[in-house]
Amino acid sequence: MNIKIEKLEQPTASIVEVMNRWENDGQLIPLVRRNRNEEELNKREQVTIEKVKQRLEKQHVYLIYLEDQLVGEINYAVDPHYLYKHEQGSVMLGITIGESEARGKGVGYQAxxxxxxxVRRHGLKRVELGVFAFNKHARKLYKKLGYEEIGFIDNFTFWQGEMWRDIRMEKYINRNGSIC
Incomplete structure (x- = not known):
């Protein structure tokens, strides 16, 4: 299985078309986007080249390829205000495996x-991520990768008629690649 990530520097119409499909996939929306109520959960967003360019001003975005097919994206922001634990040199990580045939095959793990x-090459020391409490598969993956729970935000996202927690997890990374 050949998995590679490539930094997104300049969005193209074909990349944006794929991102648009993921952003509006009813199965993915509850997993990757905060929804404050049922109306937001059912809302569809139009991804445009301009919107992706605006994201690139705040985030490092990488495209995930499996056997040369675009199957997802992984991104991080350096020291954003929305970290649970504000510690200089931290990144907030986000990942979407948009293509169903790439899920459950180790693509997320490798990405x-x-x-x-x-992140390590850039001298950053800590990775934080959020995972919705109902997303047991993702939580299991993050624990397997060495992430530990550090807290949660109650009533964060709406799904299946109720509000769920956003569980925050972290991992410290040192220069030689081991967990601190």
């Missing part, structure tokens, strides 16, 4: 490992 190496 996160690759992005951790990228």
């Amino acid at each position: 996160i490992r690759q992005i951790e190496n990228e």
